[in-house]
Amino acid sequence: MHTFRLAMAQMNPTVGDLDGNTRTILRLIGEARTLGADLVAFPEMALTGYPPEDLLLKPQFVHDSLKFRDQVVAQTQDIAVVLGCVDRNEHLYNTAAVAYDGKLVGVYHKIYLPNYGVFDERRYFEPGMECPVYVINGVSVGVNVCEDIWYEVGPTEVQCVAGAELIININGSPYHAGKLDFREQMLAARAVHNRAFVSYTNMVGGQDELVFDGGGLVLDPHGQLLVKGCQFEEEMVVVDLDIDAVRTARREEPQPGKSPDELARVGTPSVVHVSDYRDPGQRPELPKHRHTALQSLEEVYAALVVGTRDYVRKNGFQKVLIGLSGGIDSSLTAVVAVDALGKENVVGVSMPSRYSSEGSIVDAKLLAENLGIELQVIALEQAFGAYLDMLEPQFRGTQPGVAEENLQARIRGNILMGLSNKFGWLVLTTGNKSELATGYSTLYGDMAGGFSVIKDVPKTLVYTLSGYVNRRDGLEVIPQAVIDKPPSAELRPDQRDQDSLPPYDVLDSVLKAYVEEDRSYAEIVEMGFDPQIVQQVIKLVDHSEHKRRQAPPGVKITPRNFGRDRRMPIVNRYRQF
């Protein structure tokens, strides 16, 4: 039996940290070698972190990253390494470098460059044109990168027709809810179609708005799942592959090849002989896999935790600051922050106004107690009074309205930023996706801060996640009163969100259709929603683009977030009604 031991290093690189990422990579190569792996695969752009964005336009950055790549190549004694990095000739390429025994044996240049959603790969890279297969320890290995494997007629098939028995696909694939199953089905289809082992290595960790969820996969030539990596955690996933299974499967039923012409359009195949088969002898036992399947709420919650932790830590912050209003948004944000950073690193600030209910203050205190975090109370009345005095000549004769409401929200923003500047704590904002979509938030007020934890979480999901957190902990971490009370910004007497917005379940459904699915006004009405509500929602979304442009980043958890995913003009007179 010819067994190939494959290791997938599910690592968490930091963008730009060439030195630190290289050290991690070298450590993991050592670990894989000790485990007797024939090959260790690293995620897409593991060396640079992903996405490095316009760092790639700096020639010095590319130069430095090639230097660090050479350092890695030099440390590949007795093991093959597939490393995500960049390569440069006349152009720049998103690359999987293949090294063995201290030598660079090949570079694969990503062919399909995503340039949609959050991706801008055509901005930086040229597409590759070659589909090499590397014979490593007698096994034919096809290497490709991320998007490449999503094409049925793509490099995977070209490589398998050229003899590849194992596909190493390396990824920097950002998380959104529901993506995982889709991936597994696609990979199983590739494995079965090509009668090959297919492996999927993905990075973990947060980078600005993106979270990478790991969840590495290896499938056999029958599409059976052999192993699954943890989600959101660094892990070395190791598996033994019985390569004879490929040979048997292909003998039983040959691959249904595409026409040579069609395959030639994808890229040119080649075979690079790296090393003959040699008996590995007795190898160490495989490490136990830690993977347990996450339920869907668990998964979303984990994404928020990891995205928040990495943004805070990778930016060099220790502590965070959250304005606790006694509402459900700030409560959930605080719970995530405590899970991400530890209760000793989260400070809550309650900033009651003249319109705050007694309950709000009590609820904020109760939450802080439940979480064991410090709570400071700073009433904003004095500053509010000062502003009203100062602006009295200007405001005289006008009715109190949005100006006065926003002033209070902005005083809160100033207090938080004052503490942030004084003590070096990062402010976490607490707005949800439904608010950001409709502009139901105050620029420089509740939108003031460095990171927006639940920015991509619709209000209805805020409720669901809060219920999840309470069930998980077996106690009401988020006080039931917080969950039960009608949402309010408390910026004027008896204010309720529902005075200005449709009910949240309706709102979130309309928003999903309009923002995430690009449905038209007519289509949304067709879905059964009240035309007046649909008009109201579309107007609110269209008229608040300028606010979103000045919002802090936050964790992407849906197929389309408000960030690089959605690039709307501010000046925009398109109207459907």
Added chain:
Amino acid sequence: MHTFRLAMAQMNPTVGDLDGNTRTILRLIGEARTLGADLVAFPEMALTGYPPEDLLLKPQFVHDSLKFRDQVVAQTQDIAVVLGCVDRNEHLYNTAAVAYDGKLVGVYHKIYLPNYGVFDERRYFEPGMECPVYVINGVSVGVNVCEDIWYEVGPTEVQCVAGAELIININGSPYHAGKLDFREQMLAARAVHNRAFVSYTNMVGGQDELVFDGGGLVLDPHGQLLVKGCQFEEEMVVVDLDIDAVRTARREEPQPGKSPDELARVGTPSVVHVSDYRDPGQRPELPKHRHTALQSLEEVYAALVVGTRDYVRKNGFQKVLIGLSGGIDSSLTAVVAVDALGKENVVGVSMPSRYSSEGSIVDAKLLAENLGIELQVIALEQAFGAYLDMLEPQFRGTQPGVAEENLQARIRGNILMGLSNKFGWLVLTTGNKSELATGYSTLYGDMAGGFSVIKDVPKTLVYTLSGYVNRRDGLEVIPQAVIDKPPSAELRPDQRDQDSLPPYDVLDSVLKAYVEEDRSYAEIVEMGFDPQIVQQVIKLVDHSEHKRRQAPPGVKITPRNFGRDRRMPIVNRYRQF
């Protein structure tokens, strides 16, 4: 003599305003017809405005824009129209539609799709593969779009080899200083190389951060400039072309053709017969051209004015509000605003702090008087005192520092936003590019506002432009004291910018090298700058990305602005020293 009368409609569309843009287009077609034009060309994406960004992902938007395109096509009796719009089959295309006598006679799909700088065209469009030539009134006309003409071996040559005598190139080409000469040289080279008339139609007006500068051009087969449109102004540019000149030039010296293979890779040529030559008879006299060449400072200044005017007006605002500190940045911003919107639409607010010099208040008043704008004075001491009181328990025992300084800047931000919310005036922020680059500004403080007029103007250019404004007006609109005093944020006693930053002439040179030219630390030191200063500047730039991400948009005037042009990660540990 075979004379072809060409009209170029240098229009100012609004993104998304399909209805309004269509009405303008129909009016201009009528105008061109009255002038006896054989053909009228409109800018790239004139129908939708440019760039419509993710509006293009909405199927309904594309559907609607095709409907409006058909309306335009139906109104082309007796005149050929080249219209920038989108076209859709299985994919979406950036398109020049050609219509004549009420019929759509062809669509040209842009071949070279820019995906660098501010451009994301690969996000939306597929590249075209056809290079049609339209025979209109007996003249062979090659139509292509923007970037297409920048390639020597591109559609222009393919079309000319296929017989095109006149090239209609339509553009949505954003302005930056110095671009104009470059354009003219390139177009002259195309004209000479292909022995053809080359025309360049560009849009005018502002769209978010971009300004389109018009400046249409027509060159004869010898590369001689025949006519030049105004910059930054709507204009119908009309010119008579003696088509026989092409035939003579080609007889004298045939075009140096590329190999058919090389041309075939660009696109497939074809010839579409639209209409035979017919004698136009007596035509109306050509309108006088209004073009006068702008000096370079004039040009930059005009870009700021038009960019500001269009952002404010196209977003539906009437009045703007500017915090006047008595410094040069806010003074120049106010002058631009008055030129853009009229003095009756600009309100200045002086917000002295306990650290403001007497001179600052006097200078702000003098400026307001010179400009004839309303000035309100609101001292911020009362709110500052209130905050210090409220935060006393937290701040006790700490040294006054950035927290206290920023509080004052944020109070100013709140006052401006309070007035904005109360009266519906847009706040213009006053920060320059050098400040934004180094993070020498306060988030939610002086960075609070809707539009940042001089966001892309380095401090040294702020001085030069201020001098220009004063010379132009023949009086010190900006008081000499403002120009002479050392720059200061006046947030602590005796504060000077130069305590925290290198001298501005050095700073701006280093910033240009680092930010706009992507030079490395070593290269910049090599240029002769003090290594310590270079390190300081690079650190400041790298550490303030999070601030820029929350900054309002502003007019792009350099080859690389802080906006869509520069997409840097916030989490970024790349270090060169």
